[in-house]
Amino acid sequence: MPMRVAIASMFAIGLAAGGAAHAHAATLRGATVIASGTVRLSDLFADLEPGQDRPLGPGPAPGASIQVGGRQLLAIADEYGVDWLDQSPSATATITRAGRVLDQDYFAGLVRQNLPDLGDGPVSIELRDFHPIIVAPDDKKPIVLSDIKWDQRSGWFSATAYRGQPTGDITRDSFLLTGVIHATRRLLVYAHALPAGSVLSASDAQMDDSYAGHITSKAFTNEADIDGMTLTRGVVAGAPILDQDLQRTVLMHKGDPAVITFTAPGVHLTATGRALEDGGAGQYVHILNLSSNMIVTGRVISASEIEVAAGSNPVPSDSNALRRLTSARGRSRADLSLR
Template sequence: MKDIRAALRPLAVMLAAAGVLAALGAPEVSAATLRPHVVVHDDTVRLKDIFDGAGRKGDTALFRAPAPGQSVVLTGRWLRQVARTYELDWRPAPGLDESRVQRSSNLVGHERIRRALHEELKGRVGAAKKFEVALDNPNLELHLPVRMPAEVTVKHLQLDRQSGRFSATLFAPDRRPGAAAVAVAGRVHELIEVPVLTRRMRAGDIIGKDDISLQQLRADVVGRNVLTSPDRIIGMGARHALVSGRPLNGADIREPQLVGRGSIVTMTYRTNNLVITAHGKARENGTAGEVVRVQNLSSGRTVEAIVTGPDTVAVQPLSQITARCTTCR
C-alpha cells in the first residue's frame, strides 16, 4: 500500500499544480494545425502563415520572408520551439513535422529578357539585319515582388561588333527601390534565311516550290556549301534520300532524271531534211543533256543519245555528241 501511495504522490502534486495555475488564470493553450506548404506574398512570415488556429497571436511576425521566388524549410525542432513559445497545442504527426515557406513573385522569364536585349541591340547591330541574342546564362530569369510589374529595363549596353560579344545591366522592372539588378553578358549571332525541305524525299524525287520553306539559321552554323537560294533547288532531283527540316548542299541534288534505266524511250534522229523516230530501251539513267546508251528495239543495236525530255532522246552523229557534251560523262 505504501508503494502505491509513493507512486501516486508525484501525480497528485502535478494535478494540484495544474489546479493552482487554473485558479491564477494561466493562459489557455490553443489547438493548432501545421501547414506543410506556405506561400507568402510580402516580406514577413507570421505565426498564422505557418499554423492554422494560431489564435490572437497569429499576427506575430516570426522572420523575414525569403527572396521572391525562393523558399525555406522549417524543421520540426524549430517548429516545436515556436509552438511552445507561443503556447500552441501542436504535436507533429508522423512524416508531417516540416513546413516549406515560399515567397510568391512576378516572374521575368528568359524569353522576355532576350526580347528586351534584342530591342536595345537593334540600334547597335542595325535594324535591317536579322540576328538572335544568346545569353551566357541560358537559364537566367528574375523574380520580383508581386507588387512590382514583370518588366525589365536594359542599361549600360556595350557591344563589340567584331566578336559580337555584349554586356549590359538589367533592372527589373526599373531603378525603383527594391528592384532587381543583374549584370549579363552574351553574344549576337547573325541570322540568314536558308531553304529547307518541308517533307522527306526519296532519291529521284523532283523538288517543287511547295517542298521547301525559308528558315532563319545562325550564319556561323551554316556550312559554306549550303544552298541559300531557292532557285538553285526548285526543279532539281534528290540525289539520295533527304530528310525534312535541314539545309541542302550541292551534293544533295542533281538535274532531274528524265530517263530511267530499263524504261522505253522515243529515239529521234534529225537532219536538215529528215526525221526518223524509233523506240528503244534505256540502258542507264539520264538527266537533261546527258548522253545515255539506248538499245534500238527494232535492230537490237545500242547507240548513244542525248536526253532531251521525259523518256525522249536524240540520236546524233558521234562527233556532234562529243562537241555538245564533252563533260556529260
C-alpha cells in the same frame, strides 16, 4: 538574413510576447507559398486571433524554400502567444517563396529590345552558357542590361545583366550574357536523314520559316525545284537543302534513242534521234536527228523524249561540230544549255 538567424535575433532583443495563451487554438501550416520577401506569423499558423499576425523576418529567395523545425515552432508559438494544437518538437513547416523563371526566350527578347539596330526582320538569338534565373513574380523589371556590344559581321554579342532587385550576393546579382545573333530566312530543310544517291521527292522536304544557320550556297524555297534531284552526299534531318548538294538525276543517257518533238501553233512534228550526252529532267542536251543528220538542242521531258523549242537552230553533224560538242562536254551544263 537567414530565417533561423532572424528568428533567433527576435528572441534576443525581447520582442513583445503576444500575451498569455489564447483560448482560440491555431493550426500549423505544413507547407506555405508566400509572394513577398517577408515571413509572417500567419505563414506558419492558420486560424490566428484577430490582430495576432505580425512579420517574423526575411523569407527565402524567389523559388527557394526554408524549413522551420519543431523546436523553433514551439519557441515562436510561445513568444507570440499562439495556442497551437498538436504541438510537437518533431513537427516541421516549409515556406516556399513563389518565383518566376526567366528563360532563354525572356533574355533573347531583352537583347532585342536593347539592340534597335536589329530592326524588325526575323532574327535568331542564341545564348551561350546560359542558366535560367528565378525572380519574384511581381518584379516588373527584374533584369537590366548594360555594356551591350554587338559585332554585326560575326553576330557575336555580349552584355552585363543586373538584377533589378539585388539579393546581396554579388555572384548572383550580375552576370555576363553572351551569344550569337543570326538573321533568319524561310527555306526548305530535309524532313529526315538521307544517304548519298537518294532521289528527292516532296515528302523528303519541309519548310522552315525561321532557319538561322549558316548558308554556303543557294538554298531552295520551292519543293518543285528539288523534285527528282539526286543527293551527292548524305544529309541529316533539319539541314537546309542546298544547290551544292544536289545534281540532276540522269533520265537520258548518252547514246539512248529518243523521240524528238517540236510543237508550235498548228504544228506538231516528231523525229527519231539519239542523245549525244547525259541529261536530267528539264535539262537541255544535244541530240542527233537521225532523219536529217542535224544536231539539235532540246529539253529532256522523259527518258525517251526530247522537246525542241521554237527558235532552236540545228547544226550539221559534221566532224567539226561533233568535235566541238565532245570538247564542250568537259564544261558545265550551263555552257551546253540554252537558257
